Amino acid sequence: MKPALHSSPPRSRPARQRWLLLLALCPSLALVPRAQSPSTPPVLPPPAAPLQNIPVLQDSPTPLPEGREVSITGVNEAEFNGLDLETRRYLLYLYARVNQPRVAESLARKILAEYPTDRQTLLVLASLYIELKETEKALVIGQRMVKFYPGDDQAIYFLAAAHYQAGHYEQANGILRDLKGAQFKKLRYPYQTDLASSATGGEDWYRAMLAYQELLRHHNLIQPLRLEARKVLENIYREHLPQLAADYQSVIIQTGTLDRYSVDYKQHVTDSVKLGFFGSADHASLKGGTQFLPGDHYRYEAGLRLEYRHSRRWSSNYWLGGGEGGFLAGANVTRTFAQQRFLTLEGVWNERATDGLLAEALNSRQNRASIKANYLLSHSWLTYGEVLAREISIDNHHIADGWGASANVEYILFHSKPELRFGYHVQWSAATATQADPSLLDRTVDPALTLDEKALILEGLFLRQNHRQGVYYDVRHQLSGALYLHTNGGVDYVFEQQSIEWYVSADLSFFPRKSIELKSGIGYATSANTTDFASDQWIVSGGLKWYF
Amino acid sequence: MNHARILSTSGKIKEAIAIITPHLNSRNPEVLKLAAQVFAAAGEHRKAEMFQRAFLATEPKDLPQAWGFLGDIYLSRGSKIEAKRAYKHGLQELILDVRARNEKK
Numbered sequence: 138m139k140p141a142l143h144s145s146p147p148r149s150r151p152a153r154q155r156w157l158l159l160l161a162l163c164p165s166l167a168l169v170p171r172a173q174s175p176s177t178p179p180v181l182p183p184p185a186a187p188l189q190n191i192p193v194l195q196d197s198p199t200p201l202p203e204g205r206e207v208s209i210t211g212v213n214e215a216e217f218n219g220l221d222l223e224t225r226r227y228l229l230y231l232y233a234r235v236n237q238p239r240v241a242e243s244l245a246r247k248i249l250a251e252y253p254t255d256r257q258t259l260l261v262l263a264s265l266y267i268e269l270k271e272t273e274k275a276l277v278i279g280q281r282m283v284k285f286y287p288g289d290d291q292a293i294y295f296l297a298a299a300h301y302q303a304g305h306y307e308q309a310n311g312i313l314r315d316l317k318g319a320q321f322k323k324l325r326y327p328y329q330t331d332l333a334s335s336a337t338g339g340e341d342w343y344r345a346m347l348a349y350q351e352l353l354r355h356h357n358l359i360q361p362l363r364l365e366a367r368k369v370l371e372n373i374y375r376e377h378l379p380q381l382a383a384d385y386q387s388v389i390i391q392t393g394t395l396d397r398y399s400v401d402y403k404q405h406v407t408d409s410v411k412l413g414f415f416g417s418a419d420h421a422s423l424k425g426g427t428q429f430l431p432g433d434h435y436r437y438e439a440g441l442r443l444e445y446r447h448s449r450r451w452s453s454n455y456w457l458g459g460g461e462g463g464f465l466a467g468a469n470v471t472r473t474f475a476q477q478r479f480l481t482l483e484g485v486w487n488e489r490a491t492d493g494l495l496a497e498a499l500n501s502r503q504n505r506a507s508i509k510a511n512y513l514l515s516h517s518w519l520t521y522g523e524v525l526a527r528e529i530s531i532d533n534h535h536i537a538d539g540w541g542a543s544a545n546v547e548y549i550l551f552h553s554k555p556e557l558r559f560g561y562h563v564q565w566s567a568a569t570a571t572q573a574d575p576s577l578l579d580r581t582v583d584p585a586l587t588l589d590e591k592a593l594i595l596e597g598l599f600l601r602q603n604h605r606q607g608v609y610y611d612v613r614h615q616l617s618g619a620l621y622l623h624t625n626g627g628v629d630y631v632f633e634q635q636s637i638e639w640y641v642s643a644d645l646s647f648f649p650r651k652s653i654e655l656k657s658g659i660g661y662a663t664s665a666n667t668t669d670f671a672s673d674q675w676i677v678s679g680g681l682k683w684y685f
Numbered sequence: 686m687n688h689a690r691i692l693s694t695s696g697k698i699k700e701a702i703a704i705i706t707p708h709l710n711s712r713n714p715e716v717l718k719l720a721a722q723v724f725a726a727a728g729e730h731r732k733a734e735m736f737q738r739a740f741l742a743t744e745p746k747d748l749p750q751a752w753g754f755l756g757d758i759y760l761s762r763g764s765k766i767e768a769k770r771a772y773k774h775g776l777q778e779l780i781l782d783v784r785a786r787n788e789k790k
Contacts, residue, residue, distance in 0.1 A: 207777045216783060228779060231753060234772040357728040359762055 209235060214243060222248070226257050233265045241265055254285045256292070263295035267302055275299035290320055294328050301331065304475070306339030314344075329356055330366070337369065340449050342377045343408055346370065371651060374684055379404030384656075384680035390665055391672035392429070393494050396420040403442065404685075411444040415456070419489070421498040428582055428594065434498040436461040436489070449473070462487055462502045463533070481509040490529055492599050493668030498581050501598070503527045503539075519547045519558075529568070529599060536573040537599050541566030547611075555614030555622075562627075563606045564666075568599040600668055604632040621646040623658075631664065638664040642676065656680040690719055698727045714743040721754065730762035749779035 209232075217228060225248055232241035242265065248258045259282045266275035279296030286292045293316050301309035313332040326332065333348035349370040352358065358366065381402045388395040396419070403413030416439035425431030440458015447453065453470040469483035483506070490501040507525035514520060522544035529537045547560035575591035582594060609627025616622050626641030642660030649655065660676040692701040701723045708716050717740035725733035737755045745751050752775030759768035 205777055205781055207780050209773060209776050209780065212780060216780075216787060220783060220786075224779070224783065227749065227753070228776070228783075231749070231772050231776040231779060234753075234756060235769055235776055359728075359730070361763055 210237065210240075212240075214240070217244065217247075222252065222255075226255075226261075229258060230261055233261050233268075238265055238269055256282070256286060256289070259285070260291055260295065263299070267295070267298050270302065272299060272303045276303060288320075290316060290327075294331070297328070297335065298331065301335050301338065304338075306335050307341075310335035310339050310341065310344065325355060326351075330362070333366070333369070337373075340446075341408075342373055346373045346377070349373065374651075377405060379685040380682060381685070382680065382682045384678065386676065386678040388494075388665075389675040389677070390494060390669045391424075392426065392669065393421065393423040393498075395494055395497055396422070403444070409446040413442045413444075415440055415442055415458070419497060421494055423494065423498055423581060428586060428590070429495070430581055430583060432498075432581065434500070434580070436497075436500050438462070438465060438489075440465065462489075462500055476513050477511065478513055479509075479511050481507075483507045483509070490527075490599075491667070492529075493665075495581060495594075496598050496668065499531050499577065499598075501529060501531045501536075503529045517549045519549065521545050521547075531573065531577050534573055534577065536577075536595075537569050537571045539566060539568035539599065555612050558611045560609050560611065560627075561607070562609065564603070565605075566600065566603045568601055570601070571595045571598050597668060600633075600670075602633055603666075605629040605638075605666070606632075619648040621648075631670070634664070634670065636664070638662065644678070652684045654680075654682040654684075656682070689723065693719070693723045693726055698723065702727060712739075712743075714740055714745055717743065718745070718751075721758070725754075725758050725761065728761075730758055733758045734762075749775045749782060751775075752778060 217225060220228075225244060229241050229244040229248065232238075232244060241261070245258050245262045245265075248255055249262075252258070259278055263275055263278040263282060266272075266278060275295070276299040279292070279299040282289065282292035283296050293312060297309045297312040297316070300306075300312065310332065313328055313335055316328065317326045317332065321327075329348060329352045333345055333352055336342075336345035336348050349366050352366050353363065353370065379402070381400070383400045384398070386397045388397075397417065398419075399415065399417040401413065401415045403411050406412045417437070419436045421434040421436075423429055423432055423434070438458055438460025440456055442454065442456040444454050445452065450473050451470070452473070453468065455466075455468045457466045459465060465485075465487040467483065467485035467488065469481050471479055471481040473479045485503075485505045487502050488505060490496055490503040492501065505525055505527040507523055509521070509523045511519070511521040522542065524542045525540065527539045527541075528535060529539060541564075543562065543564040545560050545562040547558045549556070549558050551557040573595055575588055575595060578591050578594060582591060586594075607627050607629030609625060611625040612623070614622045622643065622645055624641070624643040626639070628637060628639045630637055640660065640662035642658060644656060644658030647655045647657075656679060658676070658678040660674075660678075662674045662676075664670045665672055665674040689701045689704040692698075692704065705716070705720055705723055709720060711717075717736050721733045721737035721740055724730075724736060734755070737751070737758055741748075741751050741755065752771050756768045756771035756775060759765075759771055
């Protein structure tokens with residue numbers, strides 16, 4: 138019932154990083170200079186006087202003088218002709234800052250017609266194009282600046298920024314790395330934020346991690362930027378550092394309980410390869426009744442998993458293992474497209490079939506092939522879906538085939554604080570009639586049942602048809618510094634039962650330390666989305682994740 | 686003061702602060718202006734803003750640049766709206782200045 142896939146929309150470059158681009162301009166215009174490490178050992182200043190003790194600031198903040206009103210848009214540009222270069226440059230700078238790009242561009246073109254290599258004009262123009270996201274123009278100006286001023290760090294920086302905006306992350310990162318190595322080996326690197334974000338954009342997680350660590354350790358960041366950098370770094374740690382997860386889930390229905398325990402460990406062995414192991418144990422407990430025997434049924438499996446990132450666009454996963462049901466294996470390959478769109482092809486051999494409590498108790502298995510796709514329609518609209526085909530077996534006897542498809546369309550109302558989505562989903566699946574020897578059921582049903590009665594139970598092991606459609610919501614919210622909430626719920630129309638069913642769940646994640654995540658969740662559905670649809674369903678879950 | 690200015694522009698911010706600190710009680714516009722520049726370079730945007738506002742209150746000759754610098758300080762600390770307002774004042778002053786110059790011609 139929960140949406141099968143989840144993806145966030147692409148994130149544009151953080152606004153704070155964009156205005157940092159602008160600030161790089163300031164030294165050349167004799168405005169706010171950049172803070173850099175002194176090249177000689179620092180001399181500690183005497184303790185600065187508290188602000189309230191400085192007489193001139195006692196009335197602070199000092200009231201600003203009234204600005205004189207004059208229209209900045211209705212100006213005849215001819216008024217600027219004949220002005221000295223310095224004044225025209227400053228007009229250009231201020232017009233760029235007050236978001237009057239066309240006037241600024243016109244002023245810049247006139248200056249460049251007279252002084253084609255004027256560095257400060259080129260810098261303002263490059264910054265302006267980057268702000269306006271006119272990437273092609275920014276690239277042209279960046280290349281022009283580097284041609285005229287090959288060793289100029291700001292010229293090189295703006296070329297890198299233009300490449301970044303064009304999505305050439307590796308190129309941007311390469312330029313910024315070279316610049317750091319050539320000119321800032323022993324100095325604080327003023328473009329460290331951009332170095333880090335270009336490495337992140339290029340999915341070079343290791344370089345991104347080093348860059349963010351250096352940014353946080355050695356740079357005097359304003360608080361919002363520091364928090365943002367820390368958040369990105371924590372995400373890198375969570376995604377890429379070794380981690381061990383242990384989870385528990387209990388599904389409670391009227392006819393019994395299914396408890397699932399799992400552990401999963403993974404770590405990078407190279408930049409692009411992660412290796413890990415997994416293990417799980419299921420306990421299906423049947424209450425028994427007029428047809429069924431009460432009893433406990435267990436199944437275990439364990440194996441190794443390898444994740445390989447071939448390039449920014451291609452990745453694949455492979456796993457191999459075994460358990461009660463014999464040998465199991467699987468592989469998938471994912472092609473990622475721009476803006477987090479992706480397509481995944483997956484093939485799995487002998488995985489657990491989770492069609493219902495009785496099927497689980499009988500250790501039903503399946504071979505499955507599926508295609509998943511995720512497509513971002515716009516900043517706020519997302520769609521994803523899956524089609525699959527499967528071959529179901531019990532005790533190595535092929536007993537049925539199945540197909541299924543699901544599709545979701547989501548509208549992202551808020552992207553953060555809290556992230557709130559509404560969606561519509563369609564789910565359909567079908568299976569052939571079960572063909573099996575009724576003796577397969579001997580472990581779970583009353584031996585006194587007739588063959589016809591057993592055949593009827595076999596028939597109900599897998600849903601011949603399941604069709605649901607409905608609407609749902611999904612909320613993710615950081616309740617406090619260390620506490621996160623994820624809740625979703627929805628209402629479905631179930632075509633086979635001609636009934637309306639609803640479901641809701643809430644999960645809390647708590648981080649007592651940055652490296653430890655404790656999870657706990659609860660969910661309720663008026664009808665299980667399995668062969669146990671006649672029963673309502675409770676799901677209780679818990680887990681621990683440890684990032685090393 | 687010149688020494689502090691040179692240190693500041695060459696990136697030796699802590700030394701510049703060391704020189705300027707004993708003079709922070711002064712109401713001299715040049716000291717206020719330099720203090721704003723030095724604190725801005727040190728990343729102490731709040732202090733930089735206060736000194737620059739005090740400098741602006743002295744109605745200096747280079748008003749467009751003074752407003753523009755206040756805009757830069759606001760931008761450095763992430764206050765985009767205030768920054769744009771300061772830049773706009775700077776631009777208005779500069780346009781008036783240009784008109785005055787054109788009239789003289």
